[in-house]
Structures are given as structure tokens and as C-alpha cells.
Amino acid sequence: xxxxxxxxxxxxxxxxxxxxxxxxxxxxxxxxxxxxxxxxxxxxxxxxxxxxxxxxxxxxxxxxxxxxxxxxxxxxxxxxxxxxxxxxxxxxxxxxxxxxxxxxxxxxxxxxxxxxxxxxxxxxxxxxxxxxxxxxxxxxxxxxxxxxxxxxxxxxxxxxxxxxxxxxxxxxxxxxxxxxxxxxxxxxxxxxxxxxxxxxxxxxxxxxxxxxxxxxxxxxxxxxxxxxxxxxxxxxxxxxxxxxxxxxxxxxxxxxxxxxxxxxxxxxx
Amino acid sequence: xxxxxxxxxxxxxxxxxxxxxxxxxxxxxxxxxxxxxxxxxxxxxxxxxxxxxxxxxxxxxxxxxxxxxxxxxxxxxxxxxxxxxxxxxxxxxxxxxxxxxxxxxxxxxxxxxxxxxxxxxxxxxxxxxxxxxxxxxxxxxxxxxxxxxxxxxxxxxxxxxxxxxxxxxxxxxxxxxxxxxxxxxxxxxxxxxxxxxxxxxxxxxxxxxxxxxxxxxxxxxxxxxxxxxxxxxxxxxxxxxxxxxxxxxxxxxxxxxxxxxxxxxxxxxxxxxxxxxxxxxxxxxxxx
Numbered sequence: 001x002x003x004x005x006x007x008x009x010x011x012x013x014x015x016x017x018x019x020x021x022x023x024x025x026x027x028x029x030x031x032x033x034x035x036x037x038x039x040x041x042x043x044x045x046x047x048x049x050x051x052x053x054x055x056x057x058x059x060x061x062x063x064x065x066x067x068x069x070x071x072x073x074x075x076x077x078x079x080x081x082x083x084x085x086x087x088x089x090x091x092x093x094x095x096x097x098x099x100x101x102x103x104x105x106x107x108x109x110x111x112x113x114x115x116x117x118x119x120x121x122x123x124x125x126x127x128x129x130x131x132x133x134x135x136x137x138x139x140x141x142x143x144x145x146x147x148x149x150x151x152x153x154x155x156x157x158x159x160x161x162x163x164x165x166x167x168x169x170x171x172x173x174x175x176x177x178x179x180x181x182x183x184x185x186x187x188x189x190x191x192x193x194x195x196x197x198x199x200x201x202x203x204x205x206x207x208x209x210x211x212x213x214x215x216x217x218x219x220x221x222x223x224x225x226x227x228x229x230x231x232x233x234x235x236x237x238x239x240x241x242x243x244x245x246x247x248x249x250x251x252x253x254x255x256x257x258x259x260x261x262x263x264x265x266x267x268x269x
Numbered sequence: 270x271x272x273x274x275x276x277x278x279x280x281x282x283x284x285x286x287x288x289x290x291x292x293x294x295x296x297x298x299x300x301x302x303x304x305x306x307x308x309x310x311x312x313x314x315x316x317x318x319x320x321x322x323x324x325x326x327x328x329x330x331x332x333x334x335x336x337x338x339x340x341x342x343x344x345x346x347x348x349x350x351x352x353x354x355x356x357x358x359x360x361x362x363x364x365x366x367x368x369x370x371x372x373x374x375x376x377x378x379x380x381x382x383x384x385x386x387x388x389x390x391x392x393x394x395x396x397x398x399x400x401x402x403x404x405x406x407x408x409x410x411x412x413x414x415x416x417x418x419x420x421x422x423x424x425x426x427x428x429x430x431x432x433x434x435x436x437x438x439x440x441x442x443x444x445x446x447x448x449x450x451x452x453x454x455x456x457x458x459x460x461x462x463x464x465x466x467x468x469x470x471x472x473x474x475x476x477x478x479x480x481x482x483x484x485x486x487x488x489x490x491x492x493x494x495x496x497x498x499x500x501x502x503x504x505x506x507x508x509x510x511x512x513x514x515x516x517x518x519x520x521x522x523x524x525x526x527x528x529x530x531x532x533x534x535x536x537x538x539x540x541x542x543x544x545x546x547x548x549x550x551x552x553x554x555x556x557x
Binding site: 176178180 | 376387
């Protein structure tokens with residue numbers, strides 16, 4: 001038997017030149033990444049010192065560094081961060097749960113899918129921010145309207161990927177479950193859920209992204225707390241170093257959140 | 270040599286009641302002029318410990334028969350009986366192995382094989398012991414912790430077979446389990462199946478379109494006609510047991526293959542002609 005049983009081993013192929021295929025060494029890509037970062041920083045600093053642009057539109061890196069430090073020492077920053085984090089978390093829980101529920105319904109039932117899918121597909125790419133005025137009227141100007149809008153945007157992402165995952169399930173696995181006379185509960189927990197794990201978790205991860213974008217966007221429009229509100233406050237003062245500093249912090253936080261979610265769900269690439 | 274017989278009961282080891290009775294079974298798909306009669310009045314028995322192959326060209330309704338016996342198809346005409354009980358849904362006495370790759374990709378080999386025992390809520394240590402036994406039987410010891418994606422096609426199919434065997438079926442029902450494998454793997458896996466069947470006295474019904482496979486493994490072969498699927502002939506295979514894949518080079522083996530191929534060729538060419546003409550008319554109507 002042994003001769004016929006070859007365990008598939010990943011094959012590394014390397015090629016030289018601009019068009020590459022196969023695996024790229026991690027060390028090389030890391031070097032390139034650091035290089036890009038240093039390059040951007042150097043150009044930035046050069047432009048900043050040249051005086052070609054209005055003063056403070058491109059502040060020096062030192063000024064930005066100092067403002068980041070100041071922000072991180074500022075209790076108001078943490079208060080705002082907490083508000084935004086809560087908004088994103090609540091949106092993800094509400095929108096994600098509804099999205100999984102509706103996604104399973106649409107994925108499982110061909111009739112429901114035919115009836116509802118056009119709406120979901122046409123609504124999904126609509127910029128959710130246009131619903132913000134409606135949400136303000138329903139839920140007020142506080143945190144609730146941001147959560148509602150975040151949940152709305154998260155809902156579509158999760159619902160679509162859940163429905164897709166449901167439909168992608170290999171039919172033979174369902175026949176296997178039936179042939180072993182699995183109960184509906186066992187079919188759900190031991191076949192459907194694990195088979196849909198990856199698309200659903202991917203949907204939640206993407207939903208986290210859209211919820212973050214939507215919450216921040218809504219905060220910049222109308223709010224009295226949150227990171228988006230803070231950005232607009234700093235902008236109103238034309239405090240460019242702090243603005244860039246805060247943008248960098250938000251960027252890092254969002255990236256970290258995505259990374260952690262990827263690790264937790266095992267869908268990181 | 271005995272052929273064209275229903276005399277399985279004359280076999281010394283199988284004087285008992287048949288384990289599986291297929292009695293006048295028909296199945297029609299669709300209604301009115303569109304209706305297709307897939308299986309037409311099929312009858313045969315499988316005795317305890319016997320290995321029966323059901324062979325026929327594509328479109329002879331053998332997969333329909335597989336799904337009826339497995340209880341996955343619902344309504345049908347006639348009776349499929351196990352222990353005097355008519356099959357009307359998945360029956361605990363029937364263990365199915367599917368043609369498609371059917372291991373759970375998120376479970377390792379051991380957990381895949383444990384699956385049916387998990388459904389029966391058997392304690393973890395016991396189900397692992399029982400699963401291990403069948404992993405050894407199909408020759409996958411050492412691969413317990415591997416994921417299906419790390420296994421070859423033949424190994425995955427053996428995982429499926431172990432998973433079905435661990436549920437302790439009275440009848441092992443297999444639908445072209447080796448269809449996706451190359452000829453060498455198929456022969457060697459055939460050895461494994463023969464050995465399992467001889468060691469465990471596992472009653473087995475194999476659905477296949479592969480003639481050498483059917484003769485290599487079976488005690489009896491049910492030859493089916495092209496649509497609608499009827500029993501054309503039942504052939505006893507009197508090749509000595511225990512058997513290995515070496516049997517394929519014996520003269521007796523060649524005689525059986527030639528004999529059954531005579532029947533099978535008629536049906537296969539009928540099927541081919543029919544599917545060609547229907548393609549031709551479809552092409553014409555599409556052009557017109």
C-alpha cells in the first residue's frame with residue numbers, strides 16, 4: 001500500500017525576475033516593507049523641511065511623534081477610544097448575529113433566497129452613511145445611532161458571506177450525515193456549522209472592518225464623543241500634527257483589531 | 270461453472286436467511302411524458318457474509334438503487350427489506366460509502382472515523398478505541414492525526430470506509446468508492462476490501478461500472494440493463510477465497526470478464542447510442 005500513499009507535501013517553487021510565482025521568503029518581504037516605510041518617511045520629512053507647501057500641512061515627523069505622545073497621555077483620547085470601541089463591538093454583535101441568522105435562512109431556503117437575495121445584493125453596496133440621518137431621527141445623536149448604522153453595514157457583509165458559505169457546503173457531507181441518521185441538531189452542530197466556519201468568520205472579520213469605517217464616519221458627521229469626533233475637533237483647530245498623529249493611531253488600532261480577529265478566528269492569511 | 274442463476278442459497282456457508290432482500294423495486298423520476306423510469310422491477314438478494322456487485326453502464330439506475338437501499342431517496346415502488354423491515358429511510362443496519370470524496374475536511378482521520386460513534390453518544394475513550402481498530406484494519410495506523418487535505422485520494426476513501434465500518438453495519442453499501450482512483454490504487458484497495466470482507470465476514474453490496482473490480486471482489490455479480498435498469502443476469506463468481514489482486518491474471522478471471530462483458534457491451538453500446546442521438550437532437554433543436 002505504501003507505494004500508492006503519498007502524503008501531499010507543499011512544494012516550494014522559487015523563480016527570479018519581476019514576475020514571480022510560488023513562495024516568497026518572509027525575510028525578503030519584511031525588508032521590502034521596512035524599506036517602503038523608511039522611504040515614505042524620508043520623502044515626507046524632505047517635503048516638510050523644503051517649505052514648498054503651506055506651513056503645517058506637512059508637519060515634520062518629530063512634531064507628529066510628539067503629538068502622538070501627547071495624545072497617548074491625554075485621558076480624553078481614551079474616553080473617546082472607549083466610545084468608538086463600544087460602538088464597533090455592539091455593531092458587530094448585533095449586525096453579526098442578525099447577519100448569520102438571515103444568511104442561514106437565505107442560504108438554506110431556495111424560495112427565501114429567490115425572494116430576498118436581490119434586495120440584499122442591491123442594498124449591500126449602497127453607502128450606509130446615507131441612512132445616517134434616518135438613524136439620527138430614530139435613535140438620537142448619541143452612541144445608539146452609530147451602533148445602529150454600524151450594525152446595518154455589518155449585517156449585509158455577514159449575511160452575504162454566511163449565505164454563500166451555506167450554499168458552498170459539499171452536498172455529499174450532508175448525505176453522509178443523513179446516512180448515519182444524525183438528528184437535526186447534530187446535522188447543525190457537527191456538519192453545517194463546522195463546514196461554514198471559514199466563510200462565516202471571514203464575514204465577521206470583514207464586518208468588523210465595515211463597522212469600524214461606518215462608526216468613525218458617522219462620528220465625524222454628527223457626534224459629541226468618539227475618535228471620529230476627536231478627529232473633527234482637532235481638524236477644527238487646524239492642529240495638523242495631532243491630526244496626523246491621531247490618524248496613525250486609529251490606523252494602528254484598526255490594523256491590530258483586524259489582526260487579533262484574524263488570529264482568534266484562524267482566518268488570517 | 271454456474272452462471273445465470275439465482276442459486277446463491279446453494280452456497281454451503283449461506284444457508285441462512287438473506288440479509289438484504291430487493292423485491293420488485295421500481296423508481297420513476299418525474300411525471301407524465303417527461304417521466305424517466307430509472308429502475309424497473311429489480312429483484313435480488315444478498316446473503317449474510319456475501320459480497321455482491323451490481324454492475325451496469327452509466328444510466329442503468331444503479332446509483333438510484335444505492336440511494337433507495339440507503340434510504341436517502343424516500344418513495345419507491347416494491348420492497349427493500351432488512352430483517353423483515355421495509356426500508357423507508359436511513360437504516361441503522363446499512364452503512365454507506367459514497368463515490369465522492371466524503372471525509373470531513375475539518376476533522377483529522379481519527380475524528381472522522383469517530384463521527385458515527387459520536388452521533389451515538391458513545392464515551393470518548395471507547396469511541397477512540399473502536400475507531401483505532403478500524404483505522405488499523407484499513408491500514409492507516411500512524412495517520413490518525415493527519416487532516417484529509419494531507420492524504421491521497423485512496424487514503425481518504427479508506428478513511429470513509431473505516432468511518433462506515435466503525436458504525437457496525439450489517440450491510441456495507443458502496444457506490445463506486447474507487448471511481449476517482451487510478452487503476453493500481455484501485456487494485457490494491459480491492460485487496461484491502463477483500464481482506465476486510467473475509468476477516469469481518471462483512472456483507473457487502475458494491476455498485477460499480479468497473480468489470481475487473483466487480484469480478485475481483487465479488488461472490489456474485491448482478492448485471493443491470495441500460496435505462497430502464499433491470500436485472501439482465503446474475504452471475505456466480507466461483508473464484509477461490511482467500512483472494513488477492515493476483516486473481517486478475519488467472520484464466521478463470523479472464524473467462525468471467527469475457528462472459529460478463531458480452532452482456533455489458535450490449536447495454537453500454539445501447540446507452541452510448543441513445544445518449545449520442547439525444548445530444549444530436551438537442552444540438553439540432555438548439556440550432557433550429
